[in-house]
Amino acid sequence: MSNAPRHIAILGSTGSIGRNTLDVLRNLPEHFRVSVLTTNSNIDLLAEQVKEFHPRAVVILDAEKAESFRKNHAPRGLLVLSGKEGLTDVVRRSDVSLVVNALVGFAGLRPTVEAIRHKKDVAIANKETLVIAGEFITALVREHGVRLIPIDSEHSAILQCLLGEQDNPPARLILTASGGPFLQTPLERFGKVSVDEALNHPKWKMGNKITIDSATLMNKGLEVIEAHWLFGLPAERIEVVIHPQSIIHSMVEFMDGSLKAQLGLPDMKIPIQYALTYPARMPLNGGRIDFPQLQSMTFFEPDRKKFRCLQLAYDALAVGGTAPAALNAANEVAVEGFLAKQIGFDQIPLFIEKALEVHRVVQSPTLEQTITADHETRAFTRTLFPA
Ligand code: NDP
Ligand code: MG
Numbered sequence: 001m002s003n004a005p006r007h008i009a010i011l012g013s014t015g016s017i018g019r020n021t022l023d024v025l026r027n028l029p030e031h032f033r034v035s036v037l038t039t040n041s042n043i044d045l046l047a048e049q050v051k052e053f054h055p056r057a058v059v060i061l062d063a064e065k066a067e068s069f070r071k072n073h074a075p076r077g078l079l080v081l082s083g084k085e086g087l088t089d090v091v092r093r094s095d096v097s098l099v100v101n102a103l104v105g106f107a108g109l110r111p112t113v114e115a116i117r118h119k120k121d122v123a124i125a126n127k128e129t130l131v132i133a134g135e136f137i138t139a140l141v142r143e144h145g146v147r148l149i150p151i152d153s154e155h156s157a158i159l160q161c162l163l164g165e166q167d168n169p170p171a172r173l174i175l176t177a178s179g180g181p182f183l184q185t186p187l188e189r190f191g192k193v194s195v196d197e198a199l200n201h202p203k204w205k206m207g208n209k210i211t212i213d214s215a216t217l218m219n220k221g222l223e224v225i226e227a228h229w230l231f232g233l234p235a236e237r238i239e240v241v242i243h244p245q246s247i248i249h250s251m252v253e254f255m256d257g258s259l260k261a262q263l264g265l266p267d268m269k270i271p272i273q274y275a276l277t278y279p280a281r282m283p284l285n286g287g288r289i290d291f292p293q294l295q296s297m298t299f300f301e302p303d304r305k306k307f308r309c310l311q312l313a314y315d316a317l318a319v320g321g322t323a324p325a326a327l328n329a330a331n332e333v334a335v336e337g338f339l340a341k342q343i344g345f346d347q348i349p350l351f352i353e354k355a356l357e358v359h360r361v362v363q364s365p366t367l368e369q370t371i372t373a374d375h376e377t378r379a380f381t382r383t384l385f386p387a
Contacts, residue, residue, distance in 0.1 A: 005030065007032075008032055009037075010100045012126075038086075039060055041062045112137065123272075124149065133325065136365075173227055225324050244298060249261075249262050
């Protein structure tokens with residue numbers, strides 16, 4: 001890495017990826033400076049982060065919380081912004097050269113677009129951005145000549161496997177999936193599973209939305225779409241395999257049948273740090289794999305009937321255009337409904353399927369057409385909720 005420190009904006013610094021990113025930065029003080037931190041509403045944690053990392057600006061989505069933060073927590077000279085415009089304003093700043101997008105859901109889209117348009121590199125955890133507008137985003141990245149580096153562990157694995165293989169196009173990408181908490185639960189029980197059971201992920205400690213997506217396997221479906229846009233392979237050559245130990249984070253097969261895999265303990269700090277230092281590596285404290293203790297790694301095919309969301313994501317990718325944006329919007333609304341105990345776990349795929357049925361697909365959409373598809377599908381999906 002060069003000697004000059006890079007100036008970073010962390011969007012969603014109070015979330016699971018955001019906090020892990022700050023953990024990584026704590027150990028690399030000579031390489032990075034934190035310029036911007038943001039939260040939806042968690043101003044107490046933001047205040048602690050400000051004290052430790054001394055950013056120049058913060059964004060608090062919630063306007064009232066922003067006002068309270070200004071009064072009670074803001075050190076002199078700190079710029080405190082609020083609202084969605086705050087998020088698009090801060091990524092343009094001249095003291096930001098790398099944006100970590102750790103926002104959840106659709107909220108991540110516009111800040112990503114704005115960052116790329118202003119020639120900032122983006123380390124992206126917010127996979128929804130690529131699901132909603134992958135075609136638009138990847139074209140924008142090429143136009144502006146910036147880096148879009150995945151934080152998602154599977155995509156980080158693939159990126160690492162592809163290093164040095166510029167002249168060897170991958171034949172097949174194999175995304176691994178832990179399988180989530182309901183791998184052994186019969187489909188008949190899906191109507192009865194509680195929010196707490198669904199939030200109890202066996203391998204990863206993550207935010208609520210992605211944890212529910214992992215329980216339905218929609219997360220893997222979103223990752224197939226994310227991989228399609230990041231690595232340019234068609235859906236038929238992107239496969240999913242269940243690997244409950246979560247040690248192999250994904251694999252690439254080449255034309256000679258040779259495979260490369262990236263392995264590591266399931267710790268998001270590894271792909272986060274790699275996205276920040278890419279293509280260099282830096283020391284990182286943490287556990288190391290003990291193979292004799294691990295003993296075995298197992299693999300099996302996902303059950304696409306039981307985990308219907310995975311199939312729906314493949315279907316939306318095959319349809320193309322605005323279909324993945326509609327899939328994502330319906331999923332976000334259904335997951336919110338499940339977390340609020342308004343609908344059952346088994347209704348999540350049903351609502352998404354209905355939303356996709358009524359969605360009128362626009363091929364090669366503009367950004368605004370994509371956003372309209374998102375908003376219309378949200379409104380439709382809400383009409384499916386019980387009164
Ligand atoms: P969290 O819910 O833990 O954190 C989300 C962050 O964004 C928080 O800082 C939250 O603020 C803020 N936020 C939430 N909604 C909004 C909004 N509408 N506008 C502005 N800010 C908002 O999520 P995760 O960290 O788990 O996930 C972030 C992204 O990374 C997701 O796209 C997820 O799929 C992806 N990802 C996550 C992994 C993980 O291990 N967690 C692994 C791979 C990918 P507040 O604290 O106030 O709620
Ligand atoms: Mg992942």
